[in-house]
Amino acid sequence: MIYCNKERMEEKINTFARFGDTGRGGITRLSLSASALEARQEVLKRCEKLCMDVKMDDMANIYATLKGEEGLPAILMGSHLDSVIRGGNYDGILGVLTALEVIETIVIEKIKHRHPITLVIWTNEEGARFDPAMMSSGVVCQKFDKEKMLKSMDTEGISFEEALEKSGYKGTIDNRMNPKDSLAFLELHIEQGPVLEAEKKDIGIVEGVCGMVNYEFSCYGQADHAGTTPMKYRKDALYAATKVIQYLHDELDCLDNKLVYTTGRIVASPNIHTIIPDEVRFTLDARHQDTKVIDQVVEIINRVPKEVVGCQVKYQELWSRKTVTFHKLYVDYVEKNAKQCGYSAMRIYSGPGHDAQFVSDVVPTTMIFVPSIKGHSHCEKEYTPMENCWKGANVMLQTVLDIDLL
């Protein structure tokens, strides 16, 4: 079996860590910023060395292709190279560098392949500079309206359209990923959670992306003086919120143990220690791979009483996402290849969203996860050991070669 080269992999990771280096172990590399453009340039320089053919589409997505037999659809691999503010050196970029290393290995080791193999870089995945996240894969996969996206503004008042024009990376619409010319899309990504590390697994065989619902609850009470209002006359919106959160925990705990749910945001009003709160708003985010479980979550939410400790309780869905299921054959390939390489692996669903979830709608897709130490992500502490990065690249290589046989 032919493996990727660990030293080359390490060199790539170290080199790209310089583009947007915060000096504290992480990077700030917002989409289409100067540091992101430097990183793109470095990728293209390397692709050209490997005699790849580079194209850009109208959203500045990059497609760099290693030739295959004429007329056959391509095997696509890739991710994004933008980061959040003070992000890490793995989220997104590791998927790009893995694709590059796989292609480099194929070229250097002169591995025969029939299909064209394409490295893809999706523009503005994080949505940290231009809202929303996964913007450009979303446009290509018909999830978002391009005209709306072009108007998205960063905090300095620069529109995505302006940044696109100025970047020098804007190509043409006919260069977009074309599903009929695409045999597969594969994305390697860090897990962004603690499960693989905790379960001592090298590889996450990603079966899909969890469905999710996100609700906001509002409890309405009466703002009275904390020192003068007897308990029996009170309408304490924070106590009502406490009761509702406890109810949600008690009920949701009875569902499948793979369900995750979180109240991450709570805001009380007027939020003064001597005044009984008259309004408390809080969120509930719930995710699971099985739509039926998400439906059960919604049933539980619908059973929240309209009135709790004298306070009116309301809720609304802020947004939701259906479960995305990846291409079964490719998921099985990942499993088989992890096993053949002698790596420990487990099946897993992604909690966060990825470009692959949009691509999955139009091209057979799967993902490979590698461990995130302590689950750190979107922060400078984000870390995946080199050994794990290399193992991920090896599973990717074998999977590309399997698909090439189709």
Next chain:
Amino acid sequence: MIYCNKERMEEKINTFARFGDTGRGGITRLSLSASALEARQEVLKRCEKLCMDVKMDDMANIYATLKGEEGLPAILMGSHLDSVIRGGNYDGILGVLTALEVIETIVIEKIKHRHPITLVIWTNEEGARFDPAMMSSGVVCQKFDKEKMLKSMDTEGISFEEALEKSGYKGTIDNRMNPKDSLAFLELHIEQGPVLEAEKKDIGIVEGVCGMVNYEFSCYGQADHAGTTPMKYRKDALYAATKVIQYLHDELDCLDNKLVYTTGRIVASPNIHTIIPDEVRFTLDARHQDTKVIDQVVEIINRVPKEVVGCQVKYQELWSRKTVTFHKLYVDYVEKNAKQCGYSAMRIYSGPGHDAQFVSDVVPTTMIFVPSIKGHSHCEKEYTPMENCWKGANVMLQTVLDIDLL
């Protein structure tokens, strides 16, 4: 029995509602502001008409005295005329106008009295412009250090000292209330709570001011991704806070039913809907007239577990206040006079603080409460019906006359 004059009372309230009028039914009359100085001037004009002798002390507290027999200690009555931002027409000022009306009645009706009768206006009771509240009664009663108070700054960077100098109301230290020359201090105030209205009582016979403790709790968890962290690996600081708040409610509910306790402020961090909170801070304010009950509250707080759902729980006392008990004889006079006037009345403890609680330490003191409709206070909706204001003044008048017989 001689009564105060309801029309005169009404005229006073309406006139003083103009000083700082917000145009929406309330006033903004911050301490020593232009509108507060106008109100002072109007009080002094009226005192001079009644041939009262006016003095100011070094904190701009006003003492306006109606002569009595030489050498006898004075009966003091009063309150404050500053308000919070967008406050109402009753908190503080009603105590000043009641004192004025009582003295006016004594003068007009030529009621004989032996003791000098002094109207007192305490500077900066609300603490809304210059922190802390009850500043000037606090200085006179040795609760606060004057030098520190002079340095207190408003939001525009003006010190209390500057405002004092500029006001024209700064007098001398030897004009301060002198306990040996003071037979009584009486303060009428709105209840600022819903009890008198709910219990259909005209008069609150105030026995004292509740003791209180105010604690801040901090729960420390771990900020992980809401979508990737299985429930069993979580340290959710908000869920820990929910559990602690519920524990406090369950335990405190078992204590005396006059105990009031409130979590008015809660702040979660990072407070993002997709991140498990790693720190949640919240307050607990608890008040009761009986020190033993407050001690039980503290015992319950001390039994809060150090760790809840994997999160560390800490707490600290922000401040506390011992119960203040008013002068028993004067409390009884208020009760007797309410009864003799044919008014419904009940004994009550004050939840909020008042100048009277500081004065109580050095001069025999009591308070009279009148109802606050719906308990509204510190807002433009603050309202006490004229009938109730007048009844309060009548009880005050009879109580002054009773004390005059001592």
